[in-house]
Amino acid sequence: MPPAEPRAVRGSARAAPRALLVLAGLLLAARVGAGIYEHYRPPQPQDRVEWHAMAGAPERARKVDRPLLYDFSADWCEPCRSMEREVFDDRHEAEVISHSFVPVRVVDRRREEGRNSPAVDSLQARFRVTAFPTLVVVWPRDGHSESAVGFQGRRETHRFLTRALAKFQQEKMLRSFQGSDSTPR
């Protein structure tokens, strides 16, 4: 290693940078303060999932060979907000959902506008949605679906999504072994 340029060092070579130590102390205090504050007043949740539009989502799912994930929700639904906070606001969960599924949000507007768009009605009828939130995972090829009704907590939602994804991957592997994989590339 080439030697450092020789130049005079004022004070001890072991002098501690006071500014850095003070800054570290102040930031540590601010960290504790902010932690306590946000424990009582949590910041506004942020939806991090990359949602796709309803139209074109099935084609997209077939193209990338990923299952569709429909999130049936409504603006007035409190458990839907809990699911947003605990699942869709979580960076890790949101990444898994955005990268492993083609996520689509289907919002019910009957209470606000008296009726839904035909596309929303048709999806609700197809998957027999009777409560919000309902998550439905749909295989892009054969239309096989799995649903989870209501929000049972982050852990259960994670389990449902992981199980559905594992099942889909198994089937995908089986398909490729059988030589019937004709995924458009």
Next chain:
Amino acid sequence: MNLTLIRALLLQRMLSPVRICLVVAFFLFPLMLAAFEADARMANMDYVFVLILGAGMVGQDVTSGVLQGLLARPVRRSEYLVSRWLAVALGSAFLTLLLAALGYLIAAARGNAADLGPVAVRACEGVLTDFGVAAVLAFFSSWMNGLGDLAVFLMASLGAQLCEGIGSIKPAWEWVARVGREFDGCLSPRLDLTQALGPGVSAFAVVSYFSTVTLCLALAIVILNRRELSYASG
């Protein structure tokens, strides 16, 4: 900050065949994924370049006797440590940005490019993570010889993952998972820019990142200042 020391570390790393091979492998892997995968998605290499470039950033100099010789010159220990940290962070940040840019170009060439905005935000987050993890590694390296910092870092990461795994077995053990998550957050400080620049900004997340970085550097300097280096070692 000492530019000579920064240049020296980068030169040291470029002359190490093992590190160069690892950098090339981890650099090409996500690019190949982006080039051949149907969905052209880049694998997340996270802070792997920091670990490759930063392992033994102080400890190896102690073991090889370089540090003892270096400190005989008029260089402050704090200056040495901050320069090592900056060199590792800047080198890793350069690789992270280059990888993001190449990945984006490959995806664009395949007609599958994502929006530039989120890609840029993700790259900037990667750079911040590089600076954060480099500070944590500098802290471990200030009291471990050789590549001990990397071993401690990996073991601590594994411990954090284990805690998260154990905590997810039973709902009553959720606190174990929480401990694991917090520990993992300390080992790899990140700043979520989408959140930090968005409406739901969390002051705790922003302050935590900078607090971890400054605390690790401050502790590393204190430890290095108290360390007695034997000129007969190695």
